[in-house]
Amino acid sequence: MRLPLADMYNTPDERNLLDTMKQGVIGKPLDRPEGPLKVSGTATYSAEWKIDGFVEGVLVLAGIPQGTVKTIHRDPVLAMPGVLAVLADEAMVRRSVQGTAGKAPVQDVHTVDYFAQPVALVVAETFEQARDAALALKVDYDDAQVPVAFDPESPDAEVEQPSDEEPVVGGDLDQAMREAAFSIDVEYHTPGHASAAMEPHATIAYWEDDHLILRGSYQMLAYNVKEIADCLSMPAKKVRIIAPYVGGGFGSKLGITHEAVAAAIAAKALDRPVRVVMTRQQVFQTVMRRSETRQRVRLATDAAGKIIGLGHEAHVSNLPGEDFAEPVTQATEFLYGGENRLLKVEVARICRMTAGSVRAPGEAVGMQVLEAAMDELAEAVGIDPVELRKRNLPGKVPVEGTPYSSRMLVEALEQGAAQFGWDKRKPAPCQTREGDWWIGMGVASAARVNMLTLAEARVTLKADGTALVESDQTDIGTGTYAILGQIAGEMLGLPISQVKVVLGDTSLPPGAGSGGSFGAISTGSAVMRACEAIREKLAKHMESDADELEIRDGMASFDGRERSLVELLDGKDIAEVGSIKPGKTLKDFSQASYGAFFAEVAVHAFTGEVRVRRMTGAFGFGRVLNAKTARSQCLGGMVWGIGSALTEELAFDTRDGHLVNHDLAEYHVPVHADVPALEVILLEERDAAASPLQAKGVGELGICGAAGAIANAVRNACGVRVRSFPLTLDKVLPHLPDPFASAA
Structure with missing residues (x-):
């Protein structure tokens, strides 16, 4: 039975409805319908x-200032x-x-x-x-x-607890650190990003x-x-x-x-x-910046490497009066075990432009630090970094006890490791040298919260047998035009060539918008709901139940009878508005997309220059709606991860707070020469708690932890652990081993 259209998403939809459809377009690596307009310069921006x-x-x-x-x-x-x-x-x-x-x-x-x-x-x-x-x-x-504070570390900067970032406290972290068989207590720094x-x-x-x-x-x-x-x-x-x-x-x-x-x-x-x-x-x-961060990570384990204590405290900044504080510990809360824990964010009020959401706020910088610290812990315990991560995945979210809707982190770590050739990694640093370059491998987990949000969409099945999908949902290069068309085409049994998608106009039903990786699953769920309502009306014309009606290539069939959609419509359009609202499933389950990164780097033995040679990412985010656009999103996230690891850094003059590197000539995003062969593994799964589509967000997952894998690879290559991102050569060079002694 179909769920009520207007109800909040309170119960996981276990029907697996898209897998029962017959058109066969969902999940396929279809091209973007607007692609020719963009590459020909005729799309109007x-x-x-x-x-x-x-x-x-x-x-x-x-x-x-x-x-x-x-x-x-x-x-x-x-x-x-x-x-x-x-x-x-x-x-x-x-x-x-x-x-x-x-x-x-x-x-x-x-x-x-x-x-x-x-x-x-x-x-x-x-x-x-x-x-x-x-x-x-x-x-x-x-x-x-x-007095005006321009530096978040200035004594003149007022520091306060953000109103919407309550600390997570469980057990006694200090005692766990004292009693631990192995522990680390480290401080990392990340710069602001544009x-x-x-x-x-x-x-x-x-x-x-x-x-x-x-x-x-x-x-x-x-x-x-x-x-x-x-x-x-x-x-x-x-x-x-x-x-x-x-x-x-x-x-x-x-x-x-x-x-x-x-x-x-x-x-x-x-x-x-x-x-x-x-x-x-x-x-x-x-325009808004990502806040710089100072992060303290404390990890304590028993003799077997099981985490018994976890601390993650972050110092961020924003203008006075702004509510947003970079949610650095967002993934730390649910990723690894350890009932003795302290997760906390504090914000310094300083005189710089507003800090806000930039490329996976929270996890992008929090995960890269946590994952670098996890490698430090693996080294202290003396076990493989992949094994350490697998060993410390809790059954439920620590402290709060919430169950996971789904979690493919083990699969991502194992399949990524196998594809990458992790078994060839030499655990001790400085073991592989190719000419002037030290070679090393690193790993990191990926995680990004999943959010279903309020969304509406209108679907019209036209009398001529074509479909029109309409929403004010935007497509910011993520493939929304393709995905929404595929959902409608699958549900209504139409080839993708017979589905038109119109977006980006507030005269249309309000979609979720593009942000937080929630656009596709939210507005896509609204499209699905609208199509369900259309299918019910078609079923009445066929004197069938909607669940038993099969539609493919514009032909509806039931109980040996077959009629075309054009015949069923009889000259009349059917238009329905579908909607979705977040409900109890959002709180009843810990929802996130997961993955793993594997990186191989080369570090120049004389200059400290770091080059990423190859990188593999394995990602599980529920149903894959379009394999081509999903892969593209993962690739883009990994590129951002390379930037966060090696090049990107907002530089402010602490005398008056002005931004020094305010263009793409001086703010260094990764370019083609920085980006090697990237490999993406898509891990199919179904997560009914996440959305009626059984899909989760993917857009930002590819950056969350990627820089940590690169930092860990640098450590494995040359023995240098840099705790201040990006890993520019001036930070690596002073700590390199003697290149002549190593060469000998």
């Missing part, structure tokens, strides 16, 4: 829409060629500040909270005119009169009467509508956002940012469409 009469806006950034705006010298700039307006409004600065509806937005922005915070928008007929005017605009400030999406933040805003239309680059449209409406003090129903193609987000486009609000305000003031595209430097300086 946010800044590329041709809107008649639009003008250009350029943001002006604050030249002080903290204080107030005293005077904006508009007149000289307004006299420059083509300049139409110089606008400043509190609503342009921070999402938490209400707008100024009903009056012209010409009030100076009074508060500066961090260096390079936007304080004004210059609008002109052309981009060049707006850019030149923005550079020429003079702003007077009153500097802050109180999302570094390929497409910069961009918006074209225009008004139709009192309705606002934004064509922009955002990840969470159903929520973004509410954010912009709240910021401008207007009803959300009068805002429409259109974003069919988004050139990456990685967390940076989860919320409405400065360019969207500024464009909307300027378009209202000038009664003309306004386009605001952030420069790469502006994106780096003003």
Whole structure:
């Protein structure tokens, strides 16, 4: 029997429904339907829409780290060629500040909270005119009169417990450390990271009467509508956002940012469409960063290597008043055993741009440190690192006692090890040398929480036998167009060529959005529910039960009778809206996707340069909805892991808090030369508690722990344990063994 459409997901759906369908498109490595548009340059991204009469806006950034705006010298700039307006409004600065509806937005922005915070928008007929005017605009400030902390380790930084990050405490960790047969107590550091999406933040805003239309680059449209409406003090129903193609987000486009609000305000003031595209430097300086972390990990075992105590404490940072704190210990809570434990996050209030969700917040930096520490523990105990991990998987989540919905970590470790050739690894460091290069292998577990969220989608089975899937769900390069089409095609018995998917428009039912790896399973579940309702109506036409109705290639069959969908529809469309809401399954089970990384690195014996030579990842995340897009997501995560391990690092000047490396020339993401042959193993499973699809999130799993595997491989190669990421050669070089003695 079908579950009620509107009910929350309170009970695991054990029907395994997609496996009973006959079309055979689900899980297949199908191409993305929008792929030809993207590779040919004809997919329209946010800044590329041709809107008649639009003008250009350029943001002006604050030249002080903290204080107030005293005077904006508009007149000289307004006299420059083509300049139409110089606008400043509190609503342009921070999402938490209400707008100024009903009056012209010409009030100076009074508060500066961090260096390079936007304080004004210059609008002109052309981009060049707006850019030149923005550079020429003079702003007077009153500097802050109180001490400002720019460094999270500064004694001036106020440190507090985040309101939504309660410590996890169980047993007596200190006693477990004292009584342990083996223990480690280590401190690691990770730097801040930038999302570094390929497409910069961009918006074209225009008004139709009192309705606002934004064509922009955002990840969470159903929520973004509410954010912009709240910021401008207007009803959300009068805002429409259109974003069919988004050139990456990685967390940076989860919320409405400065360019969207500024464009909307300027378009209202000038009664003309306004386009605001952030420069790469502006994106780096003003959009959310990942917090740097200082992490202390304590691990204690008995004589057999069974963990009896686990401590993971993290020091992160954010602006004063911001709720978000990097959830560093998120996976540590459920990954390994040890009833004696302390997991804790504290946040330092400092003067840098807002810290927020960047590429698997929490696990990305927490897992790489935990997994490096696990290797240190394996070395102390004297057992194989893979065996140590397998030996310490608990039956239930420690302290809270929640059962696991599914967990393929053992399978990932074993299959990954076999495919990678882990048995050829030499346990002691400095055992393999090829010319000037030390060679080593490392392993790490992968884990990322799974979340089902509120989502809706409309599916229309048209009288001509084709299907239309509609939602405001975005596709940020993850393959959503393909996956939603495959779900509908499988459920309705249609070839993928007869399914059209329309996304990224808030005039459509609200999807889950792209973030937290929950888009595919949430909006996909809504599509599935809509198709179930359509199948019930088709079953009535066939005088059959919906569970017994078979549909393939547009032909419905039951009890020896067969009719085409076109015949059954008899000239009438069937449209249904499906929905899903998180329910009891989210709390009744510990839900996560799991995997394992295996890396081989070469470390130059004279320079300390680290090169990743090959890498294997094995991942279990429930049902694979599309093998090609899932593999692509895992590959992308592993590339980010290489960046986190070796190259990526936000550098701030601690004298005034300004970001030093604010472009892709100085913030080093991995390039082709950094990325070797990557191998992905997809481990099929079914997790009924995770979603009606029996699938879990995969998008962020590929980064969670990857950098730890590389750090462990470096240790195995040359004997150097670096506890500060990234592992740049200046950190490795001083600790290398004598290269001449080793060569001999």
